[in-house]
Amino acid sequence: MTDSPLALLGGESAVATPGPHFTWPVITEADREAVAAQLEASVSIPDRSGVVAELEDALASFLGVRHVVTTCTGTAALHSMYAAARIGPGDEVIVPALTFHATATPLFHLGADPVLADVDNRGQLDLDEAARRITARTRAVVAVHLWGLPEDMDTLVSFADEHGLMLLEDGSHAHGAAWNGRRTGTFGAAAAFSLNGPKPLSAGEGGFVATDDSELYYRVLLHGQYNKRCHREIPATHPLARFAVTGMGLKLRIHPLAAALAHAQLPRLEGHLDGRQAIAARMCAALDDVPGIRGPHVPVSARPSWYALPLRYEPAELGGLPLERFLAAVRAEGATEVDRPGSTCPLGGHPLFQAPGGLLPGYADRQGPAVDDLPTAEHVHATTFKLPVWHREEDIRLADAYTAVLAKVASHAKDLL
Ligand SMILES: Cc1ncc(COP(=O)(O)O)c(C=O)c1O
Incomplete structure (x- = not known):
């Protein structure tokens, strides 16, 4: 798949199945x-x-x-x-x-x-x-x-x-x-x-x-x-x-x-999490050698619930390709569930935190943090995108298709510059 031209540049989409590819919760x-x-x-x-x-x-x-x-x-x-x-x-x-x-x-x-x-x-x-x-x-x-x-x-x-x-x-x-x-x-x-x-x-x-x-x-x-x-x-x-x-x-x-x-739903949670753990590990392994993408570090003590799989983007490894352009190419391949965190973001920039007194009378004298006071939160947010984590065996092919799309786009990064 990595050899075929990018869908964003006129090639065929890698994921043919129309979305949505992930819905939650599963209603039985x-x-x-x-x-x-x-x-x-x-x-x-x-x-x-x-x-x-x-x-x-x-x-x-x-x-x-x-x-x-x-x-x-x-x-x-x-x-x-x-x-x-x-x-x-x-x-x-x-x-x-x-x-x-x-x-x-x-x-x-x-x-x-x-x-x-x-x-x-x-x-x-x-x-x-x-x-x-x-x-x-x-x-x-x-x-x-x-x-x-x-x-x-x-x-x-x-x-x-x-x-x-x-x-x-x-x-x-x-x-x-x-x-x-x-x-x-x-x-x-x-x-x-x-x-x-x-x-x-x-x-x-x-x-x-x-x-x-x-x-x-x-x-x-x-x-x-x-x-x-x-x-x-x-x-x-x-x-x-x-x-x-x-x-x-x-x-x-x-x-x-x-x-x-x-x-x-609660009796099914453990099974969902076991499934997610297996699929998250599989996706991380598949992305291990893909330039420009880093999976999360999971300490041995941690058992995650994988609300989502956060991945880090390293543009320097892809010739400086901006994350938005990379993701546009990923979505064009049909991997439509890949997105960037929206409202889970650095809080310091929200008007409510910058100037709470504008809405809350008791806070008229409070000032928010300086823009450059929380640099790592800004950096992590600016370089994070995420994938859903499936839990069922029948969804493994979707998970594989998504990681293959990321590998394909990374390998064609120079075509997008
Ligand atoms: C970390 C975190 N805390 C709190 C909340 C608030 O939960 P709710 O939307 O149920 O009020 C959310 C919701 O997305 C969240 O992600």
């Missing part, structure tokens, strides 16, 4: 039945009963944690987690500069300050950069397992301990991922996960908080699950029980139909 008959049955059972669950309790129990046992509280979105889960961790006005929380904005934005709604720390060349939190940003107001540091590749949790746990910071996790890309055999989302005081559409575990829309800490759990309930749940789950003798009727005033419950979908 069991999912349809679960959602249809839920439609009959109940479409509103104000307490911890029915499918909400079933999903929370199943997630708690999957992760090996004491408490799980489901929410309407991952953003809401992060909001509840920070509120429950008692992050408040003036507090600072260190967040990697390269992530989806919701890792940090709920902090604005608590009067706190997200402090962006640069990432290293692998796109993971740079602990020297994080240390440089610690002040007397720093309360917590957030681990984000970007694209489902776990952070080095040995060093992050030590870092948090050494500096007396609370460790929190955003596991939104990393359901079922593990570090040294321990699931991501179980290393910190609490973790928040998204269950949004394309996530490894999907409810369509939803999220959850996981924690072993009962105090944190009560506060998560009070943040977004007021009245019946709080009455039933916070012991009457607990000082916070008197707030049960209103909680903190927000309502962030998951929809029962969404809970039913995630509950039906």
Whole structure:
């Protein structure tokens, strides 16, 4: 295939099958039945009963944690987690500069300050950069397992301990991922996960908080699950029980139909991840010798969930060919699912982080980071593109076709200059 002319320059497309080549989540008959049955059972669950309790129990046992509280979105889960961790006005929380904005934005709604720390060349939190940003107001540091590749949790746990910071996790890309055999989302005081559409575990829309800490759990309930749940789950003798009727005033419950979908999907997650692991390894091996493309480094301790396979582009190895031109040629070959990260990007450039006072009155005196303060986040983002990671054996030929397309375009780079 590498010998034939590029489709972008008039040759034939390498991938003949029309897209989409990857759809997620996979909806089975069991999912349809679960959602249809839920439609009959109940479409509103104000307490911890029915499918909400079933999903929370199943997630708690999957992760090996004491408490799980489901929410309407991952953003809401992060909001509840920070509120429950008692992050408040003036507090600072260190967040990697390269992530989806919701890792940090709920902090604005608590009067706190997200402090962006640069990432290293692998796109993971740079602990020297994080240390440089610690002040007397720093309360917590957030681990984000970007694209489902776990952070080095040995060093992050030590870092948090050494500096007396609370460790929190955003596991939104990393359901079922593990570090040294321990699931991501179980290393910190609490973790928040998204269950949004394309996530490894999907409810369509939803999220959850996981924690072993009962105090944190009560506060998560009070943040977004007021009245019946709080009455039933916070012991009457607990000082916070008197707030049960209103909680903190927000309502962030998951929809029962969404809970039913995630509950039906969860038993298949492990199998999906095993399949993804095999196919990701195969794609990385196929790309090993392809100039201009680097697969991610996967430490032996890491079991990724491969929300996507992030690849790095080295234009210098392809005569300086710009990434956009390279990708245009890849898509012209029919590999239409290859794309660049969009909203998972350096946060410092967003107007909300540059000038939060423009939208949030309490932040009038805050300034965002200088443009050149987070150079590695910018560089990693500018040189990353990603592939979906399939999990079924019948999709291996698609995965092979995609890596063959990348090899073909790389070998013809000079024709594109
Ligand atoms: C890392 C990360 N955190 C949080 C979220 C927010 O989740 P949701 O869209 O469910 O609110 C996302 C969503 O894409 C995400 O990628």
